[in-house]
Amino acid sequence: MFDFSMLFQGVATLASSPLALVMAAIGVVIGIFIGAMPGLTATMGVAILLPFTFGMDPLPGLLLISGVFFGGVYGGSVTAILLKIPGTPAAAATAMDGYALTEKGQASLALGTATVSSFIGGTGSVLVLIFLAPVLAGFALNFSAPESFALAVFGLSIISSISGASPVKGLIAGMLGLLVATIGLDPMGGFPRFTFGFPDLYEVPFIPVMIGLFAAAEAFKTMEDPARRLGQAARLGRLLPPWDKLRSVLPTIGRSTGLGVLMGMIPGAGADVAAFVSYNEAKRFSRNPENFGKGELSGVAACESGANACTGGALLTMLTLGIPGDAVTAIMLGALTLQGLQPGPLLFQQHADLVFTLFAGMIFCYVAMLVLGLGLMRVMGNVLKVPPALLTPTILVLCMVGTYALNNSMFDVGVMLVAGIAGYFMQKYGFPASPVVLALIMGPMAEANFRRALSLSNGSLDFLWTRPITVALLALALLTLFLPLLRWLWQRRGSRHRAA
Amino acid sequence: MNDTGPDRALTPGDRAGALVLLAVVTVVAVAAIVLTRDFPPNTLPTDVGPARFPVLHAVVLIVLCAICAVETVRAPHAAALPPPPGARIRVALAVAAVAVAIAAMPHLGFPVTAALFLYAVIWLMGRRQILGNAVYAVAASAAIWLLFSWGLNVPLPVLELGAG
Numbered sequence: 001m002f003d004f005s006m007l008f009q010g011v012a013t014l015a016s017s018p019l020a021l022v023m024a025a026i027g028v029v030i031g032i033f034i035g036a037m038p039g040l041t042a043t044m045g046v047a048i049l050l051p052f053t054f055g056m057d058p059l060p061g062l063l064l065i066s067g068v069f070f071g072g073v074y075g076g077s078v079t080a081i082l083l084k085i086p087g088t089p090a091a092a093a094t095a096m097d098g099y100a101l102t103e104k105g106q107a108s109l110a111l112g113t114a115t116v117s118s119f120i121g122g123t124g125s126v127l128v129l130i131f132l133a134p135v136l137a138g139f140a141l142n143f144s145a146p147e148s149f150a151l152a153v154f155g156l157s158i159i160s161s162i163s164g165a166s167p168v169k170g171l172i173a174g175m176l177g178l179l180v181a182t183i184g185l186d187p188m189g190g191f192p193r194f195t196f197g198f199p200d201l202y203e204v205p206f207i208p209v210m211i212g213l214f215a216a217a218e219a220f221k222t223m224e225d226p227a228r229r230l231g232q233a234a235r236l237g238r239l240l241p242p243w244d245k246l247r248s249v250l251p252t253i254g255r256s257t258g259l260g261v262l263m264g265m266i267p268g269a270g271a272d273v274a275a276f277v278s279y280n281e282a283k284r285f286s287r288n289p290e291n292f293g294k295g296e297l298s299g300v301a302a303c304e305s306g307a308n309a310c311t312g313g314a315l316l317t318m319l320t321l322g323i324p325g326d327a328v329t330a331i332m333l334g335a336l337t338l339q340g341l342q343p344g345p346l347l348f349q350q351h352a353d354l355v356f357t358l359f360a361g362m363i364f365c366y367v368a369m370l371v372l373g374l375g376l377m378r379v380m381g382n383v384l385k386v387p388p389a390l391l392t393p394t395i396l397v398l399c400m401v402g403t404y405a406l407n408n409s410m411f412d413v414g415v416m417l418v419a420g421i422a423g424y425f426m427q428k429y430g431f432p433a434s435p436v437v438l439a440l441i442m443g444p445m446a447e448a449n450f451r452r453a454l455s456l457s458n459g460s461l462d463f464l465w466t467r468p469i470t471v472a473l474l475a476l477a478l479l480t481l482f483l484p485l486l487r488w489l490w491q492r493r494g495s496r497h498r499a500a
Numbered sequence: 501m502n503d504t505g506p507d508r509a510l511t512p513g514d515r516a517g518a519l520v521l522l523a524v525v526t527v528v529a530v531a532a533i534v535l536t537r538d539f540p541p542n543t544l545p546t547d548v549g550p551a552r553f554p555v556l557h558a559v560v561l562i563v564l565c566a567i568c569a570v571e572t573v574r575a576p577h578a579a580a581l582p583p584p585p586g587a588r589i590r591v592a593l594a595v596a597a598v599a600v601a602i603a604a605m606p607h608l609g610f611p612v613t614a615a616l617f618l619y620a621v622i623w624l625m626g627r628r629q630i631l632g633n634a635v636y637a638v639a640a641s642a643a644i645w646l647l648f649s650w651g652l653n654v655p656l657p658v659l660e661l662g663a664g
Contacts, residue, residue, distance in 0.1 A: 040652070048653060168568045176525060179532055179554060186550035191540055192548055194532065216598070223594045224587040225624040319614040393621035393639055396598060397614050400605075401644055405654040415601050421595060429518040447553045459546035 010356030014059075017357075024361055025062040027067020031377065032376060034068065035075020036087045038211045038402040042072025043327040050335055058339040058354060065362040067337055069328050070365050073271050073308050074118040074373060078380050081110045081300070085215040085395065085460045089272035091305035092210060092437045093279045095361070096162065097292065097299030104295050107384065111377050113297055114304045119370040121305030124257040125264065125312020126362045129371050133320050133348075143266050145452035146463035150386035150473035151266065154271055157477035158280040159435040162487060164293050167485055169431045177439025180204065187448035200411040206440045208403045208412045213421025213426075213433040215399045221425040222392045234438065239374050247302040252282045256306035263306070264313020271307040272328040272441050278306025280480060311401070315362075319343050319355070329494040509578030518572045522565045529558040590624055597621055609659035614641035617620070 007065045014020060029051070034045035045068040053061030076088030081098035094114060101110035143151075156174065163170020183194045184204050195201040248253035256278035263274035294298050322343040324330035336343055341351055348355055383391065403416040423433050453463045465471055492497045510518070532554055533584035542549030600618040608616075627633060648654040 044652075145637070166568075166571075168564060170569060172522075172525065172561065172564045175557055175564060176528075179529065179557040179561060182554040182557065184633060188547055189550055191550045193539065193554065194524060194526075194535060220591050223590045223625065225584040225586075226590070227583070244546065257628055348607070387627070389622055389625035389627035389638060392625060393618045396594070396621065397641065400598070400601065401610065401614075401648055401654075401656065404656065405648060405652070408655060410602060410606060413605075417595070417598050417602060420598070424591070425517070425521055429521050434612060452548055454545065454547045454548065457546075 006352055006356045007360065009353065010358075012275060013353065013357040014360045016455045017059060018280075019057075019317075020060040020063050020357075020361060021364060024063040024067045024365045025372065027064040027069075028071040028365055028372055029067075029376070031068040031071020031073075032059040032078070033071075033374060034073040034074035035091075036078045036380070038079065038087055038215050038311050038399060040405060041088060041207070043277060043331065044405075045069075045072050045318055046328050046331045050331060053335060054106070054338065058341065059357055059361065061339065062335060062358055063365065064392075065332055066358075066362050067365045067368070069332070070122055070308070070362075072328075073311060074115070074122075074304070074369055077114040077118070077300075077304055078111065078377065081114060081237075082381065082383055083215075083395065084218045086210065088307075089207070089210055089437065089441060090146040090270075090275040090303065090310075091304040092214060092272070092434060093162075093275040093307075096279070096434055097294070097296045097303075099189075100293065100295035101297070101300065102274050102384075106295070107381065108237040108239050109245065109297065110300050111381070112239040112374070113245070113249065113300050113371040115239070115370060115377065116241060116246060117249070117256075117304040118308040118373070119302040120253050121257045122308035122311055122366045122369070123363055124254075124305075124317075125261045125309040126359060126366065127312075128261050128313040129316045129319070129362075130356075130359045133316050142469060145449045146467050147361050147473070148266065148269075148468045149446055149449035149453055150470040150477070151269060151273075152442045153432035154473045154477040155269075155277060155442040155481040156439065156446060156481065158276050159438055160437065160483075161283050161289075162276070162293070162432065162434045163282050164430075164432045165444055173426065173431050173433065174439045177436035178443040180209065180436070181440050181443030181449070185205055187444065188451050198411065200407075200409055204440060204444060205412055205415045207272050207406055209419040209440060210437050211304060211403050211422075212416040213436060214425035215395060216416060216420025217423030217427055217433065219392045219395045219399070220420060220458075221389055221427060226388055226392070239377055239451070245297060249298045252285070253297040255281060255285065255304040255310040256302045260306040260309025261313040261316070264310035264315075265317050266313075267323060267326075269445075270314070270369055271310040273301040274306040276438050276441075278302040284480070295498040302379060302449075314443050319347060320345060338477055347435060368392050372398060374437050509576040510572065511578050511580035515572055515575065519569060522569050522572070526562055528560040532558045543597045593623060593624055606644070606657050607659075608657040610615055611641050611645045612659050616645065626630075 030049070031042060031045055035042060046065050049064060049068055053064055054065070057429045073088065073090065076086055076091030077094045077098065078087070080086040080091035080095035081102055084095050084099040086092040098110045098114065101107065139395070159170055159174035160167055181204055183201055185191070185202050186193055190408045192202060259278050259281060260274040263269045263277060279299055279302050282298050283289045286292065286298060314324065314326050317323045318329040318333055322333065324333050333343055339348060343352070399416060400413050403413045404410065407414055426433055437463070454461070457463045463470060465475065511571055534598055536551035536554050539549070539551040589664045597617060601613050615637045618640055622633045622637065645656060649656050
């Protein structure tokens, strides 16, 4: 039976610690800002702020880092919606429908829905963390190489549903992404593949490619017609979405929250995977799947709630098992250890008071994110009023400096430019960019885990059909991959018959 | 994004552009297959080796490009709308400006390069306010430099007077 008294005590302790509350709010603001900047990630924000927490008490220090983490995941959506510049890889999914809504003059609705969805997804995931941590922690242990491979294949199958008008062009973009994803060190033998002697290419330059494909390509497109403005989109209206709109996306938010928590728990599958998987499921369950990619509000809600729900999932395995779900929680693991806390099952027994106060603080972080996010949005929305002649060059400078900031490498900035040129032509001739990003996330995960699983099973492919979770995920992948293709072929056949 | 699915009408320019793009992707895929011949052979009996996945992706990519090329050739014809005047030149100059900025930044430093870049691209976009553009370019590059260098501890390149 869950001990509610510990939770109430945690809330009381938090309420009597104003410094912790202030640090949580500061962390959220810094996180939103970092998340909104292309190239700057929540991981970088947490790493930068970590040394500042050394001299603090555990509670304010950990809440500062949690605030940056949560704000960073959410912040990426702001520029994705307003400018089609995803601040984070997860926001690349949000950009698909979020920017389409901005073009329709519904930026306020998209931003408000993204904020509320992030709040519900994140808070829901913390509640799962509080009440179901010990039960769900065991689930993550069932995921080894075969399951991770199947999850990556399932993720890749989503390409068919984010391909827009032409599945073939979407698949080409996805396969190109998979080919690019093989650049770097071979995951098993460490042999450098397609690196041409450049050590900078030992790891796939994923974020520079993403910034180039989305932000730089969009800036180059604007250069074609500098007089083009977003018109009425420049006006931000009411930011809190109307109840009827919100009610219509609540089932999507609930489903995406569940998916996000599960994705967060699986090592290697972070907010980006959760956002794309949630988007795919929202489209699958939607009565109007054809509206996705053209400004569908549930697409924005799904991506944001899924990505933010990942935070609780990642913290769950980190706190209960000591296994970080992603890079941010890996740094947080270090922060906890430095504060004299050892993550694992004993943490809940030996430091229950601090753990439950931390949980209460995490919920406060999400409340602060909702309030501050809606407030800051009014300020950030003004970016749409900046004339394109000033905004576009500034975006290009931010693309360069954001990419450089990743590894202090001008080589990465060059990669960003090449990706920007490729993205410009892809956009011009109807090839979607999102499948490339998805393939860059999932490709290395699929290859590494397939080969690892093959080695673990002594070269046998048995693992593909003897493990229930693997079979379920692969079946889901086949369903996801072929349903849109069959639907497309069916519609094409129908339109040809009508034309004849 | 141009909605250029296979059954959508294409202008001659879009058709030619899509075919060129498909040809470039095919060449990249073929080159990838050729390059994998230099990869070391598989040494582990329980592994597929470093070349298997790139070759698989490249082969599927070539097949998909062929399918898409056929669809593009067979797509109905549409009349072309004239592009905005100077569109291609502006895009080409913007790309060139980014390339020059990348090359110049390690030598001139971020603040100087960014200010010159901003001024040039703002001018390229048709805003002809000599003083206003200069003030914006200097202010924006200084703000970004302060933000990253001081706020986020990112060591951006700076012009070192007397160096070298």
